[in-house]
Amino acid sequence: xxxxxxxxxxxxxxxxxxxxxxxxxxxxxxxxxxxxxxxxxxxxxxxxxxxxxxxxxxxxxxxxxxxxxxxxxxxxxxxxxxxxxxxxxxxxxxxxxxxxxxxxxxxxxxxxxxxxxxxxxxxxxxxxxxxxxxxxxxxxxxxxxxxxxxxxxxxxxxxxxxxxxxxxxxxxxxxxxxxxxxxxxxxxxxxxxxxxxxxxxxxxxxxxxxxxxxxxxxxxxxxxxxxxxxxxxxxxxxxxxxxxxxxxxxxxxxxxxxxxxxxxxxxxxxxxxxxxxxxxxxxxxxxxxxxxxxxxxxxxxxxxxxxxxxxxxxxxxxxxxxxxxxxxxxxxxxxxxxxxxxxxxxxxxxxxxxxxxxxxxxxxxxxxxxxxxxxxxxxxx
Amino acid sequence: xxxxxxxxxxxxxxxxxxxxxxxxxxxxxxxxxxxxxxxxxxxxxxxxxxxxxxxxxxxxxxxxxxxxxxxxxxxxxxxxxxxxxxxxxxxxxxxxxxxxxxxxxxxxxxxxxxxxxxxxxxxxxxxxxxxxxxxxxxxxxxxxxxxxxxxxxxxxxxxxxxxxxxxxxxxxxxxxxxxxxxxxxxxxxxxxxxxxxxxxxxxxxxxxxxxxxxxxxxxxxxxxxxxxxxxxxxxxxxxx
Numbered sequence: 135x136x137x138x139x140x141x142x143x144x145x146x147x148x149x150x151x152x153x154x155x156x157x158x159x160x161x162x163x164x165x166x167x168x169x170x171x172x173x174x175x176x177x178x179x180x181x182x183x184x185x186x187x188x189x190x191x192x193x194x195x196x197x198x199x200x201x202x203x204x205x206x207x208x209x210x211x212x213x214x215x216x217x218x219x220x221x222x223x224x225x226x227x228x229x230x231x232x233x234x235x236x237x238x239x240x241x242x243x244x245x246x247x248x249x250x251x252x253x254x255x256x257x258x259x260x261x262x263x264x265x266x267x268x269x270x271x272x273x274x275x276x277x278x279x280x281x282x283x284x285x286x287x288x289x290x291x292x293x294x295x296x297x298x299x300x301x302x303x304x305x306x307x308x309x310x311x312x313x314x315x316x317x318x319x320x321x322x323x324x325x326x327x328x329x330x331x332x333x334x335x336x337x338x339x340x341x342x343x344x345x346x347x348x349x350x351x352x353x354x355x356x357x358x359x360x361x362x363x364x365x366x367x368x369x370x371x372x373x374x375x376x377x378x379x380x381x382x383x384x385x386x387x388x389x390x391x392x393x394x395x396x397x398x399x400x401x402x403x404x405x406x407x408x409x410x411x412x413x414x415x416x417x418x419x420x421x422x423x424x425x426x427x428x429x430x431x432x433x434x435x436x437x438x439x440x441x442x443x444x445x446x447x448x449x450x451x452x453x454x455x456x457x458x459x460x461x462x463x464x465x466x467x468x469x470x471x472x473x474x475x476x477x478x479x480x481x482x483x484x485x486x487x488x489x490x491x492x493x494x495x496x497x498x499x500x501x502x503x504x505x506x507x508x509x510x511x512x513x514x515x
Numbered sequence: 516x517x518x519x520x521x522x523x524x525x526x527x528x529x530x531x532x533x534x535x536x537x538x539x540x541x542x543x544x545x546x547x548x549x550x551x552x553x554x555x556x557x558x559x560x561x562x563x564x565x566x567x568x569x570x571x572x573x574x575x576x577x578x579x580x581x582x583x584x585x586x587x588x589x590x591x592x593x594x595x596x597x598x599x600x601x602x603x604x605x606x607x608x609x610x611x612x613x614x615x616x617x618x619x620x621x622x623x624x625x626x627x628x629x630x631x632x633x634x635x636x637x638x639x640x641x642x643x644x645x646x647x648x649x650x651x652x653x654x655x656x657x658x659x660x661x662x663x664x665x666x667x668x669x670x671x672x673x674x675x676x677x678x679x680x681x682x683x684x685x686x687x688x689x690x691x692x693x694x695x696x697x698x699x700x701x702x703x704x705x706x707x708x709x710x711x712x713x714x715x716x717x718x719x720x721x722x723x724x725x726x727x728x729x730x731x732x733x734x735x736x737x738x739x740x741x742x743x744x745x746x747x748x749x750x751x752x753x754x755x
Contacts, residue, residue: 188691193676193700234540359573359634362665373634375574380637446539449577449630449640460577462630465539477577477630485667514691 153181158499160189166263167510171487171499178495183488187481190514198474203229203441206474208300213476214512215297217256219248219289220454222302227383228450228461229304233443236433241306242385243426247319248289248301249384249452250415250422254326255282256455256507257366257408257415258333264405264504265337268346274336281329284322291315305436316423323419330412338409347401351490351502354399361485365457366411367506370396370403377453384452388425389418404505442469456480456507476515480508516544519570519641526563530556535644545628545642550656557645558683561662564631564641572641575663577630578670580677582702584650585623592617623650625679629659629666647679650702658684676701 159170168189174182194213198206210225211218223245230237237245262278286296292315293299293308301308311319337343353363358371368375376393378386394410396403443465451460457479464473483506491499520532523546531549548557564572592615600609625647632639647654658681660666670681671690678699681687689696698705 188689188693191691196701231541231543232539357664360664361667362575362663364576375634375637444539446537446541447543448539448541449543449642451576458576460630462577462579462628464581473579473581475577475579477579481668482665485664 156496159186163267166508169508169510169513171503173491173496173499175496178497180491180494180496180499183491183499185484185487187514190510192515194515195474195476199471202469203304203443203471204438206471207302208298210476211298211300212511213478213515214454214456214459214480214509216259216509217252217455218295218297218299219245219252219293219301220452220459222299223249223384224450224452224454224459225461226302226304227452228448228463229443231448231450232446232463232465233304235305235436237306238430238433239385239427240310240429241431243422244307244311244431245302246384246386246389246422247419247426248292250419251285251288251319253415253455254412254419255285257412258282258329260455260504260507261333261405261408264401264501264507265343267500267504268343270337270343274333277329277333277336281326281333284325288315288319288322291318303432303436303438304441305433307431310431316426319419320423323416323423326416326419327413330409330416334409338406343405344402346498346501347405347505348398349400350494350498351401351505352399353486353490357486357489361489362482363457363486364479364483365453365455365507366404366407367457367483369393370407371399372397377451377458381451381453383450386418389421391415391417401501401505404507408507440469442467447473451477454479456509456512457483476512478512478515480506480510480512481514484508484513516546519564520546522567522570523560523563526567527559530560532560543640543642545644547644547646550645550647557643557657558659558662561643561659564643565662570641571633571635572631572639574632574634574639575629575659575665576632576640577628578659578666578673579628580673580679580701581626581628582650582677583623583626584703586621588619588621590617590619591615624648625650625654625677627656627670627673627679654678655680655682657682658687660684675699678702 154175156173156175157170158173160168170186172184172186173180194209198209207222207225210221213221258278258281262275265274266272289299290296292311293301353367353371355371355373358368359373372395374393374395377383379393391414394407394414396407445465445467447462447464449460449462451458458477459479460477462473462475462477463471466472487503487506490502494502516534520534523530523532530551533547535545535547537544548560550556564570593612594615595610595612597608598611599606602609627645629643631641631643645656647656656679658666658670660670660681661683667686668690670684671688673679674681674687675689675692676699692700
């Protein structure tokens with residue numbers, strides 16, 4: 135069963151000509167890290183693609199089961215290292231579900247603000263990377279990083295770190311945001327629509343981009359749902375499912391925003407959906423920054439030391455920029471989680487990578503893979 | 516929960532469904548299924564849950580394993596036994612009650628947990644659990660990948676890290692550890708090897724050959740050295 139799985143037939147099924155087996159990765163420039171795709175090619179056409187994982191595996195779950203609940207919080211930053219704050223949020227949410235802790239309103243607003251800033255910078259850089267892989271070397275990525283840099287500066291000012299923020303706690307947030315920080319954030323958010331306009335104008339109707347991405351890597355909605363694809367990928371396939379709308383977490387029900395949906399289900403749609411989601415995030419940011427109430431950012435009853443949840447289990451999930459990020463925890467009443475599981479959207483969104491690539495050219499594999507938007511820190515954990 | 520259980524039992528005759536209560540405030544109770552065969556077991560129940568228009572649980576979000584090792588439970592038991600004692604110079608059989616601590620081993624199991632949601636209806640989660648017979652030789656469970664594709668990689672991960680063998684999985688291989696790795700690292704009794712940094716690479720072969728070569732050279736040198744020393748001694752002998 136497990137023997138010889140990656141041996142493609144040397145001859146084509148009809149017996150004419152040979153197949154070529156290519157290992158794309160683990161150090162291919164397009165893989166964003168260490169990831170391998172074993173591709174079998176008939177000329178330029180992909181006839182088989184098997185992803186190979188584990189190069190960055192460190193057994194995050196086992197490490198977390200050996201330490202206190204709070205001890206894993208900094209490690210969640212390292213899962214999807216482009217979006218540390220949404221990882222913090224998902225983990226805090228799962229523990230709050232397990233213990234029933236309340237989160238003060240100001241902390242909920244801060245979480246929304248940070249979560250949406252994270253989404254904007256993630257989508258901007260993921261589009262930048264996608265276009266970089268298409269051959270537009272440098273320029274679009276630098277545009278994306280220009281905006282991302284401003285957002286990372288805000289993270290640094292508030293949490294002390296640009297990427298490894300370790301900011302959220304069970305029952306709130308670690309430190310309060312100053313009025314000066316909120317003003318600085320308002321200023322950055324006011325500049326974001328201009329950035330998105332500029333970024334979109336740069337390439338939206340570019341002939342090469344349209345020729346390379348339209349009709350490429352089609353993912354049918356039924357397959358997307360069945361394969362557990364989530365996030366912008368799922369919505370680009372035309373399925374209206376956003377956990378901010380249906381999951382009922384945080385204070386998202388107080389904000390007005392729309393869920394953009396694709397209707398061609400291809401790479402171009404995934405690119406456009408991310409552009410549109412940035413605009414919706416900016417809307418949420420404007421509302422949240424206008425309405426943010428005063429008050430504490432930590433639940434006064436929250437216990438950080440000697441934290442032992444009652445026995446039981448909980449599954450908490452959020453709409454992270456990559457898709458559904460969930461944490462499943464089982465407590466046996468001790469100081470460490472008995473079971474700690476991360477539901478990684480990056481890994482599960484790759485389930486259908488082969489289905490999307492079959493019959494496409496090998497050069498398109500790079501684009502299709504880029505449009506999934508994964509981070510290996512989360513795939514391999 | 517009760518309603519879903521009743522619906523399953525009405526639709527799939529012979530499916531043993533049991534509600535597992537979750538004592539935490541999250542209130543996410545779960546349904547335990549019997550593995551069974553594909554007609555009356557977990558796969559049939561899964562198909563029903565997915566296709567039923569009321570439930571429409573078309574989205575399998577999370578699949579994970581849990582390890583429940585064998586538990587040793589110490590119990591105090593009162594035991595009555597007959598003891599021969601010498602009472603007033605006469606041997607008698609006397610009944611005596613003694614308290615004894617007995618150890619009982621509760622067999623462990625491996626468990627697969629499935630979190631289901633509905634994209635069509637927007638509800639969830641419905642939690643399914645399936646247990647294996649034990650942790651050593653009967654670790655087979657039916658795969659739900661034919662029903663929900665999203666289980667494909669996650670069941671491979673459980674096979675890799677917990678050692679549950681999913682029958683009916685189209686491509687059951689290790690996902691994160693390398694081919695040829697022997698153990699299941701997420702099990703609670705897993706012991707990290709001392710040389711956990713060790714990975715078989717091509718360099719091992721090279722190193723082995725280099726060391727063999729060095730040893731050979733050294734041996735040749737000592738032989739040559741001994742011969743030289745012998746020759747020198749002879750020489751001095753002649754000179755004297």
